[in-house]
Amino acid sequence: MKALDKLLLKNDELKFVCVGLDSDLNKIPKYLLSETEPILEFNRNIVEATKEFAAAYKINFAFYEALGQKGFEIIEKTLEFIPDDILTIADAKRGDIENTSEMYAKSVFEHFGFDAITLHPYMGKDSLQPFLNYKDKLNFILALTSNPGYIDFEKQILKDGTFLYQKVISSVAQWNQYKNCGIVFGATNLDELQLNINLFSDLSILLPGVGAQGGSFEDVIKIFHQHKRKNFIVNVSRAMIYLSSDKDFSQLAEKEIQKLNDIAKTIFIK
Helix, strand or coil, rough: CHHHEEEHHHHHCCEEEEECCCCCCCCCCCHHHHCCCHHHHHHHHHHHHCCCCCEEEEEEEHHCCCCCHHHHHHHHHHHHHHHCCEEEEEEECCCCCHHHHHHHHHHHHHHCCCCEEEHHHHHHHHHHHHHHHHCEEEEEEEEEEECCCCHHHCEECCCCCCCHHHHHHCCCHHHHHCEEEEEEECCCCCCHHHHHHCCCCCCCCEECCCCCCCCCCHHHHHHHHCCCCCCEEEEHHHHHHHCCCCCCCCHHHHHHHHHHHHHHHHHHHH
């Protein structure tokens, strides 16, 4: 199944939550530290509890690369827990000269077998082309992010009066020849989301920033519903996976994702 088909399938079921596996050894329940592979056991419990309700899973490479070879093994094993009809995203934020990107793309899409990846656009299209050549995958390209530093570059005003992030959106829309492009747009930027959603064309949208960063899931859902649009997912990481430091952490994660799905259904079925 193509990556886009997986996303649209879950959206049709009114599932829009991407579970972020930012799994940190310092934050998982302490009782898991007695396990042979604590992070893997944590991930297994989260996936088992949420897979019936999730639209996607996003694995943040930084938390695994920091563990060296063991971290890459955990990524591989975690992917085995995730059902084949659910989108998997490598949050790796790649983007480099073409021959380097070719190797990054081969690693993520062929070795690990991810459906999608996050990328940054500031070295231009040629730096992303190796990823775009994988027609059945999805490439979420950073446009307007949820961190405070987005103001440094992404909101710089160009000569034509538009913002740099708007140039990124329009460029990615032009690159979407194979319908395998998307953008990352911070859920903390509701005013900008409302103003720019009509520029998104048929791009897929990944929205981080809900929960710990202050973004509102309900407000994001309302904007997309208002514009009669699906083809998006909202990432929730810390605000879901770290609700408890005890053995009920996965149960609470399940309740949280069910609550978010109920919010989406209430809005979309009005």
